[in-house]
C-alpha cells in the first residue's frame with residue numbers, strides 16, 4: 001500500500017500553493033513533511049484528506065484514485081487526520097469525542113440489534129472498550145468523562161490523535177502535533193508516535209519541531225514555496241545546503257535550522273497558552 005502524489009497542484013486564485021509535487025509515502029514508515037511557513041504543508045494534508053479539492057494532478061492509495069472523491073469516501077478509504085489548530089468537539093466528553101468517530105455502519109442498528117437488545121448492548125460495550133483502550137494508550141483515561149474543551153492543551157492534542165485512530169486508519173496525517181507542547185509533552189508525544197508505527201500504516205507528520213522530526217521520521221519531504229525542494233533521510237536533509245537556504249536564506253548548519261524552527265514553536269506556544 002502506497003500513497004502517491006502525482007503532479008499535484010493547488011491554486012487559490014492566482015496563488016499557487018502546491019506546484020507540481022510528485023512523491024510517494026510507504027507503509028511501515030514515518031514520513032516527515034517540513035518547510036518554512038506558507039510552504040504548502042497543510043495544503044498537502046488538506047488535499048489528501050479531501051478537505052480541499054485538487055487543482056491538477058492526482059492522489060491515490062494503492063492505485064485507487066482518492067482525489068475527486070468526497071470527504072467521507074476518502075475517510076472510508078482509510079485516511080484520518082488531525083488539524084494544525086485543534087478541532088475537538090469541545091462540549092462532548094473525551095470518550096464521546098472518540099465514540100462518535102466510529103463508522104456509521106458500525107453504529108447503525110441491524111435487525112438483530114433491534115430484535116435482540118443484548119446484542120446491541122454488547123456491540124456498544126465493545127466500542128466503548130476500544131475507545132477506553134485508546135484513551136489509556138495516550139494516558140487520558142482520567143479525562144474520559146471530562147468535557148474535551150476543559151482538558152489541558154497538551155491533553156487535547158493527544159485526544160485529537162486518539163480520535164484520528166478510532167477507525168484504525170491506513171494513512172494517519174498529523175498537522176503539527178507538537179505545536180504548543182512543552183518539552184515534556186513533546187517527549188511523551190514522540191514516544192507515542194513511535195509506538196504507532198505499524199507495517200500496514202502510512203504515517204505523515206507535518207512538524208516544525210526539528211528534534212521530533214529528526215528523531216522519529218524515516219524519510220522527510222521538504223517543501224518550499226509550494227514545491228518539493230528535497231526528500232531523503234534525516235541525515236540527508238540535515239546535510240542539504242538547499243534545505244538550509246530555504247529555511248534561513250543563507251547556507252548554514254542544522255543548529256540554525258533548529259533555531260529557526262524553535263522561533264516558530266515559541267510563537268505557537270504563545271498562541272496555545274492563550275487558547276487554554
Ligand SMILES: Nc1ncnc2c1ncn2[C@@H]1O[C@H](COP(=O)(O)OP(=O)(O)OP(=O)(O)O)[C@@H](O)[C@H]1O
Pocket residue numbers: 012015017035036037038039040041042043044084
Ligand atoms: N484556504 C485558503 N485560501 C487561500 N489561500 C490559502 C488557503 N490555505 C492556504 N493558503 C495559502 O497557501 C499557501 C500554503 O499554505 P499552507 O497553510 O499550506 O502552508 P504551511 O506550510 O502549512 O504553513 P505553516 O507552517 O504556517 O502552517 C500560503 O500562501 C497560504 O496563504
Ligand SMILES: [Mg+2]
Pocket residue numbers: 041042043084
Ligand atoms: Mg500549516
